[in-house]
Amino acid sequence: MIIKTRSESAELMILRSLSIRMNLSEKERSNFLNLEKGFIGEQQFDKWFETNFSNEGLILNDLLLESNNTIFQIDSLLITSDVVYLLEIKNYEGDFYTDGDIWSTLSGNEIKNPLLQLKRSESLFRRLLQNFGYNISAEANLIFINPEFFLYQAPLNPSIIFPSQLNRFMDKLNKKSTNIKDRHLKLAKHLVSIQLKNSPYTRLPDYSYDQLEKGIICGGCNTFVTTINKEMVVCNECGYKEDITAAVLRGVMEFRLLFPNQKITTNGIHNWCKIIQSKKTIRRILSRNFQLEGHAKSSYFVNRKENID
Numbered sequence: 494m495i496i497k498t499r500s501e502s503a504e505l506m507i508l509r510s511l512s513i514r515m516n517l518s519e520k521e522r523s524n525f526l527n528l529e530k531g532f533i534g535e536q537q538f539d540k541w542f543e544t545n546f547s548n549e550g551l552i553l554n555d556l557l558l559e560s561n562n563t564i565f566q567i568d569s570l571l572i573t574s575d576v577v578y579l580l581e582i583k584n585y586e587g588d589f590y591t592d593g594d595i596w597s598t599l600s601g602n603e604i605k606n607p608l609l610q611l612k613r614s615e616s617l618f619r620r621l622l623q624n625f626g627y628n629i630s631a632e633a634n635l636i637f638i639n640p641e642f643f644l645y646q647a648p649l650n651p652s653i654i655f656p657s658q659l660n661r662f663m664d665k666l667n668k669k670s671t672n673i674k675d676r677h678l679k680l681a682k683h684l685v686s687i688q689l690k691n692s693p694y695t696r697l698p699d700y701s702y703d704q705l706e707k708g709i710i711c712g713g714c715n716t717f718v719t720t721i722n723k724e725m726v727v728c729n730e731c732g733y734k735e736d737i738t739a740a741v742l743r744g745v746m747e748f749r750l751l752f753p754n755q756k757i758t759t760n761g762i763h764n765w766c767k768i769i770q771s772k773k774t775i776r777r778i779l780s781r782n783f784q785l786e787g788h789a790k791s792s793y794f795v796n797r798k799e800n801i802d
């Protein structure tokens with residue numbers, strides 16, 4: 494049973510938008526591509542897990558927790574009756590090697606040692622369970638989901654699950670005799686309730702409104718929409734068509750994500766979406782989907798009361 498689903502982090506969504514609207518430095522771009530790749534790997538893991546796991550268990554994805562004044566993240570957590578599995582998912586692709594505690598790509602770029610990261614999360618999580626008085630053991634696994642990954646001089650460490658071991662790992666989980674009780678559900682809900690909302694480790698470039706290219710980004714590919722055809726926006730690159738209201742609302746969501754402190758106004762969104770000539774159209778869409786506050790020139794739009802989550 495999935496207790497907490499996975500969603501893209503705000504950092505990834507912001508970087509995705511910035512990567513289209515401004516020039517990222519090489520470092521920023523590589524951070525963005527790593528996050529994107531990591532998220533794809535996690536989604537592949539979710540799909541694989543969902544298809545193959547036939548046992549009882551509670552699944553929590555993407556937990557950001559604090560223990561011993563240290564913040565740590567868990568990609569996936571599986572609660573069974575006697576063991577909580579912490580699963581760290583890596584979507585590494587290509588050839589890597591280890592030399593002692595050093596992990597590198599075959600071309601010689603050192604990467605963060607994922608085993609040390611795993612051990613750290615495991616011990617912080619154990620301490621957290623202990624502090625809250627849960628008597629259940631924790632086991633951590635490092636899962637390499639990409640079949641194109643290979644590690645030379647791999648350490649003999651049963652916590653690591655290589656792509657060719659995934660099926661056997663799943664067999665092991667499926668053969669466990671497990672019986673989920675109220676106390677397991679209580680633990681799951683407790684973990685969800687104490688998770689942190691915002692990661693302090695986000696690395697975003699500096700950006701300002703003026704610096705960003707305006708326009709509506711196509712919902713099917715990563716280019717700006719160029720054509721409006723009656724009530725539809727049409728992408729010349731991929732042919733994706735979208736209702737004008739849906740496209741503007743996506744634009745509003747993106748604007749809010751990038752500039753959470755700025756007010757939503759007709760002029761602002763008209764300028765942001767750029768290709769929609771008529772301010773009337775923008776005002777109509779905003780009025781139908783948001784609530785108007787303030788008067789005349791200083792008016793702005795907020796979520797309708799029933800929309801507030």
Ligand SMILES: [Zn+2]
Nearest residue numbers: 711714728731
């Ligand atoms: Zn497109």
